[in-house]
Amino acid sequence: MHLTAQQVEKLLLGTQTFDHLSFSMLLVRLKMLYMKDSSPSVLQNCTKEICGFLDKFQNAMITDCAILAKL
Amino acid sequence: MLMSFQDTTKLIESGKTLHIAGTENLLKKLPKGKWVGGSTEYFMAKDGGKVSNELLFVTEFAYEASIKTYSAAEIENVAADAYDNGFSIAIIPFDSAVHKEYAHNADGYKDMFMKNIVGWISGVNLGVPGQIPIAVCGLCATAFNDKAVVLHLNVPKNKIVGVNIVNIFAQDESSPVITFAQDGFSAIKCFVDEKEMELSDYIAQNKIDTKLPLVGDYAGNGVNISFKSIENGVVSFYAPVFSHIKYRIAKSIGDYEQEFNSRLAKLKDAKAAFACNCILNFLYGGLEGKQIDAFAGPITFGEIAYQLVNQTLVYVTVD
Numbered sequence: 001m002h003l004t005a006q007q008v009e010k011l012l013l014g015t016q017t018f019d020h021l022s023f024s025m026l027l028v029r030l031k032m033l034y035m036k037d038s039s040p041s042v043l044q045n046c047t048k049e050i051c052g053f054l055d056k057f058q059n060a061m062i063t064d065c066a067i068l069a070k071l
Numbered sequence: 072m073l074m075s076f077q078d079t080t081k082l083i084e085s086g087k088t089l090h091i092a093g094t095e096n097l098l099k100k101l102p103k104g105k106w107v108g109g110s111t112e113y114f115m116a117k118d119g120g121k122v123s124n125e126l127l128f129v130t131e132f133a134y135e136a137s138i139k140t141y142s143a144a145e146i147e148n149v150a151a152d153a154y155d156n157g158f159s160i161a162i163i164p165f166d167s168a169v170h171k172e173y174a175h176n177a178d179g180y181k182d183m184f185m186k187n188i189v190g191w192i193s194g195v196n197l198g199v200p201g202q203i204p205i206a207v208c209g210l211c212a213t214a215f216n217d218k219a220v221v222l223h224l225n226v227p228k229n230k231i232v233g234v235n236i237v238n239i240f241a242q243d244e245s246s247p248v249i250t251f252a253q254d255g256f257s258a259i260k261c262f263v264d265e266k267e268m269e270l271s272d273y274i275a276q277n278k279i280d281t282k283l284p285l286v287g288d289y290a291g292n293g294v295n296i297s298f299k300s301i302e303n304g305v306v307s308f309y310a311p312v313f314s315h316i317k318y319r320i321a322k323s324i325g326d327y328e329q330e331f332n333s334r335l336a337k338l339k340d341a342k343a344a345f346a347c348n349c350i351l352n353f354l355y356g357g358l359e360g361k362q363i364d365a366f367a368g369p370i371t372f373g374e375i376a377y378q379l380v381n382q383t384l385v386y387v388t389v390d
Binding site: 016017018019021022023024025026027028029031032035052053056059060 | 178179184185231233234235236289290291292294315316376377378
């Protein structure tokens with residue numbers, strides 16, 4: 001599953017909730033980083049990190065991926 | 072499973088890869104081998120909660136393994152060192168510099184959420200003075216009170232590892248949101264629904280039961296921060312609160328044992344390769360001698376599911 005930077009920005013600024021523990025923890029950290037510095041380079045890094053995570057774990061987070069697909 | 076010192080020694084000498092929990096005194100007497108250990112005298116055994124300074128809780132792993140020690144300056148590498156498809160069990164001595172470093176900064180470590188990192192904070196018998204929380208590297212049979220010891224396990228690529236928690240607490244949605252201006256293991260002031268006040272005053276005025284943790288909102292998952300003490304207006308916690316997290320006091324629960332077993336009943340098919348549960352659940356839930364249906368393992372002084380969590384059962388599945 002691939003998310004664009006635009007979708008990741010929606011995610012970072014949104015209030016979606018997820019089942020997968022480590023995805024939730026990762027998201028909370030990235031939200032904090034993006035809140036401190038909303039620059040394109042931070043967004044790019046967040047996008048890379050989230051896409052890397054999804055590449056590895058999307059099979060274990062089917063319900064959460066359905067939420068992500070709606071971004 | 073709980074084992075005698077002699078049987079544990081035999082297993083070590085047979086070359087097995089082991090995770091061992093037990094009293095500081097016994098751990099220090101075990102022979103060198105492929106094992107890691109941490110101090111606790113509290114256990115969840117198959118027949119119920121137990122306190123013992125004579126038995127050791129031993130978990131055997133049939134996976135390729137490596138064992139590493141980490142100082143406070145080195146612990147940031149723990150996830151980077153973990154196997155891509157595996158899990159790592161970190162044992163960290165309570166109140167050590169590495170405990171504090173991990174608690175504050177683990178979420179920012181390289182690869183933290185790309186690997187499966189679990190573990191626990193080692194402790195002492197709360198009724199026996201003079202003990203020291205330790206983590207032991209069995210390779211050199213050395214006990215540390217200032218280093219984490221980590222068992223990195225490599226699981227075959229056709230297996231899927233899952234890190235899971237059982238948290239019987241949830242935010243009480245009818246209670247106000249509590250936030251903090253600074254990260255820390257203690258706080259004097261906080262914001263209650265954005266109004267600044269002393270946390271100890273809020274707790275006293277609202278008769279908050281401090282056996283209930285603060286529950287942080289992690290995008291749908293609750294992460295607990297347990298109260299340790301309140302002295303002279305300073306509220307101390309067993310894990311740090313963070314300024315970017317919104318907390319609420321946990322919703323009250325009726326019967327701890329019943330609540331645990333009702334949660335665990337839903338997981339009856341789960342086979343945990345490793346599990347640990349919090350000392351506060353053990354004490355507040357009066358779990359000694361009471362049977363909790365699954366997830367045997369050490370009772371611990373802080374649990375690690377990637378980050379440090381409190382009042383939580385952590386378990387790993389390999390399917």
